[in-house]
Amino acid sequence: MAAALVGGAFLSATLQVLFDRLASREFVNFFRAQKHDDKLLRKLKLTLLGLNVVLDDAEYKQITNPAVKDWVDELKVAVYHADDLLDEIATEALRCKSEAKYHSGSDQEMAMQMSQLKGLQLLTAFVVGKSKGLGIEELKHLRHLQRRLSISSLQNVTNGMGAMEAKLEEKMYLEELVLEWSSSTNDSLNERDVLDKLKPHTNLKCLEIKNFGGTRFPNWLGDESFCNMVRLSLDNCEYCLSLPPFGQLPSLKDLKISRMQGITKVGREFYGDSSLSKPFQSLETLRFKEMLEWVDWYILESGEFSKLKELQVIKCPKLIGGLPKHIPSCVRLEIRECSRLLSQLSNICGAGTSELVLKGCDGVELGCRGLSSLTKLDILDMPNLKELTPQLCTLTNLKEFRPCLFGRTGLSFP
Known part of the structure; x- marks a missing residue:
């Protein structure tokens, strides 16, 4: 009997929490922004109030009436689902608010403590800030991110250990990733370490790297384990002296390389280990643009670019x-x-x-x-x-x- 009463009291308290969340300004504003009818919201509130009224009586009757007990059990399940749904709505509301600030230019950084949105699935842009709660480590628990993610202002990541905290390698549902520095840090070793620790999951299909200031790319870039990579772009990585072995990527179809002033020769390293398979076996589009110091292009003449x-x-x-x-x-x-x-x-x-x-x-x-x-x-x-x-x-x-x-x-x- 005591257990039933405690369970009923908990259910009553949970209903009150749901009612308070429905009445909050954040929820009401988001609800109206989606252009839903306010009548639906009022009806939902009345339903919760009605349930709360009859719940006290049901808590006692469930002890002797199995049908009432079944009803209370079903109500518990429905309340739990409603609470989960309100969590998802709160997450979506915060995401929309953060992205609206970013795209409007009214805020150079993201909302603080994005890591709390653990169920977040879509985050198109993340601007790395300098303050606590705005750093790249806020991406750590966002394991369910899908589709496209653009991470900018990477110059604010102070070291490779900080970059590792983003745990990009665990985000297996991401398909497109943009990594962008907005200014130079004048520390090529540190920038290479940061990029090395930003290694994504091998499920990734599209990758763009912009304004990277290191002199060498990390070993994972061009590794054949990225067998799903179809599009790749390097732009304004002006201090890099050689290109990664992109020829090893078996599914790569579109490759763009632009504004890389440290490149004077595209050599054997561009093709990777040609003894295992023909380099660039799937490549269909290849673009070189504004390579102002590029002098020579070494050609293997071993069947590379067969589908270009x-x-x-x-x-x-x-x-x-x-x-x-x-x-x-x-x-x-x-x-x-x-x-x-x-x-x-x-x-x-x-x-x-x-x-x-x-x-x-x-x-x-x-x-x-x-x-x-x-x-x-x-x-x-x-x-x-x-x-x-x-x-x-x-x-x-x-x-x-x-x-x-x-x-x-x-x-x-x-």
Whole structure:
């Protein structure tokens, strides 16, 4: 009997807590923000009040009436579910509030103690703060995060141990991750240690790294264990002297590398261990952009880039040579503002190349032999070009041709 009365008293107290939470300003504001009808909220409050009134009587009757006891037991289950639901609503309300502040620019940092939102599943942006309760360790208990997460202001992470507290490697449901420094710390060793400890789960599909200030990337970047990685981007990692072995990533389809001024050569390390499998076996799009100090590209010529459909090399003014040869699946080739590049188109393009864009590349020879599949040809800003190749007339599938050769008053057609 005593146990039944204690259980009933607990249930009555829980109902009162639910009623108080429903009446709170935070809940009411969130409820209205979702454009729900206030009548529904009033009806729910009346229902809880009614239950509280009859509960006192039911607590005594359940001792002698099995049907009443069953009703009380069912009510307990419903109350527990309602409490869980209100927890989820409170979590969602705080998440919306934090993201609204971030996107509006009214707050440079996240809400304090995000770690309390242990059931959080969607957090698109996290700005690392300097104060306690705003650091990257607040991500520690958010094990259920899904889809995309962008972590910025990583310069505020003071050491690798702090970065490890984020426990990114345990967040198995994340698909996309952005890691961004907003300013340099002038401590390349520390930044490398931080990035090393920010190793994500191998389920990750997309990764972007921006403004990293280390001279070397950690070993996990490019490791073949990341077999689900399909898209990868490195931007403005200006002090790095070499690229990771991205050729080992078996599912990688899209790779973009831009503004990496420490790179003077793309060498063997870019491909990884080619004795195990063909490098870049799934890569379809490869982009190099604004690599101002890049001079040479080492090509293995062992079947790499076998599925590459699009190659872009843009604003690489010191690049001399070494573009891939005879890319069998290449559909689109774009070379812009690579003034020192020496190459022949017929050595790069495959039989299926349909679109070709050249701009500011006087060292590239326009031999069109083997390019009968071309449907679009743009030639821009090539003042030293005296005449178009005699093979141009063999491009019987050409539908768009835009010669725009600045610096010359005339152009000779053979």
